[in-house]
Amino acid sequence: MSDPWDLSGEEAPRLVDPVAGEGEGAADAALRPKRLADLAGQDRVRDQLSLVLEAARRRGAPADHVLLSGPPGLGKTTLAMIIAGEMGAPLRITSGPAIQHAGDLAAILSSLAEGEVLFLDEIHRMSRAAEEMLYLAMEDFRVDVVVGKGPGATAIPLELPPFTVVGATTRSGLLPAPLRDRFGFTGHLDYYTAGDLASILARNATLLGVESDADGIREIAGRSRGTPRIANRLLRRVRDWSQVHGHHRITREAAQEALALFDVDLVGLDRLDRAVLEALCHRFDGGPVGLTTLAVAVGEEADTVETVAEPYLVREGFMVRTPRGRAATPAAWQHLGEEPPSSPAGRFGQQPPLA
Structure with missing residues (x-):
């Protein structure tokens, strides 16, 4: 009698393929384009960045510092990798939340090689002390390392080789003006067609x-x-x-x-998006309703509703933000297959609830 758990026969490769995941992982890693020519979309930013990088190559110098802004998922990290690839330079990746002290940034900057690209994701979340150190490093390629404490403290200047900072942010308005001004090129990524x-x-x-x-x-x-x-x-x-x-x-x-x-409808709304629209239209007759009340109605945190669902719903015209709270548009009712109410104020009349 044969052992039903014996996989040594010829049927074993059909059940377990030990190398099945290797090609898959390599293919996943290859999904990011390596060159600007392979980048689809973002034509304006691509053309501008191509000019900046080509000029730097002809000068034989590192590229100017680059700031990339835009919503998440549009390719800011991919563009940072492309910049390093186009310049033939190594890439160092870190993030703003990981740099909470000036010493953390000094350790990274002091180990950079000439021409290296430093990618700072979520750069607006760096600490203020690290930002002030980055000002000097980006402009003069120098940092001052403080040795000692109190009256005996001494600042030792440390020269840095020329390098390129690529900063990425989803909220460029939170960047202080002195930091924004030190970037030679700023590109804003828009949603793709x-x-x-x-x-x-x-x-x-x-x-x-x-x-x-x-x-x-x-x-x-x-x-x-x-x-x-x-x-x-x-x-x-x-x-x-x-x-x-x-x-x-x-x-x-x-x-x-x-x-x-997977609950993705014809226009890309997922479960949370539809739950927000249904709560607005069915429970609150189109609103306006406060963000916290709306979040409780869908069983999510207010931050989740505000950062995950709301941007796309507002952009597609399904929801609006008013001084008194969130309100559904006629497009939201139509998307749910219903007729919008005749009164824009819903059942709350002329006194909608406060946000």
Whole structure:
């Protein structure tokens, strides 16, 4: 009698493939474009940045400091990697929350090589002491290391090799003006069009080794909120659904079935987004309603509703922010398949609840 747990026979490779994840990991790492020429979308920023980098290469000097701003998921980290690749320089990655003391920044700066690219993600969250040290380092390539305490403390100047700072922020308004002024180039990343996302997804599907139809790719792109990070995540989920259900290609039907399973509707709204709209329209008759009350109604934290759901709902015209709170627009009612109320103030009449 054969052992049912014996995987030494010829059927074993069908059950367990020890190298199945190696190509997958390599493909995932290859999804980020390595050159500006491979970057789809962001044409204005790409052309401007190409000029800055080409001029620096011709001078044989490090590129000017670069500040990248925009919503999360649009490719700020990818652009930092591209800058390092285009300049043929090593890349050092850190983040603003990780630098809470001037000594932390001094340790990083003192170890930089000439021409190295230092990527500071969420740069607006650096401590004030570290920001003041960064001013001097970016402008004069020098930091002052304080030795000792009290009246006997001594500042020792430390010369730094020329380097490039690439800062990324989702809230550029929080950056102090002296720090913003020290960046030679500032680029703002906008949301991608469905066509640009379709180009990105078609390329990434090939890198993942997945066959796809143009209709299937467009279906995913149209539900990706104009964000490549979301598009790549949905692509992986559609790929998983297709593989499990025995499909060899990502078709429009496969994309629709998979995205319906993961609660992503035709315009990209997920479970939380629809919960917010349903609470606004059904429980509060369109609002206005305060953020905290709305968050309690959907069972989430107020910060989650404000930072995750609200930006896209406002951008797509499903919700508005008023002095008295959040309110649903006629488009929200139509998206839920209902007629908007005749009175814009809902059941609250002319005295809506305070925010």
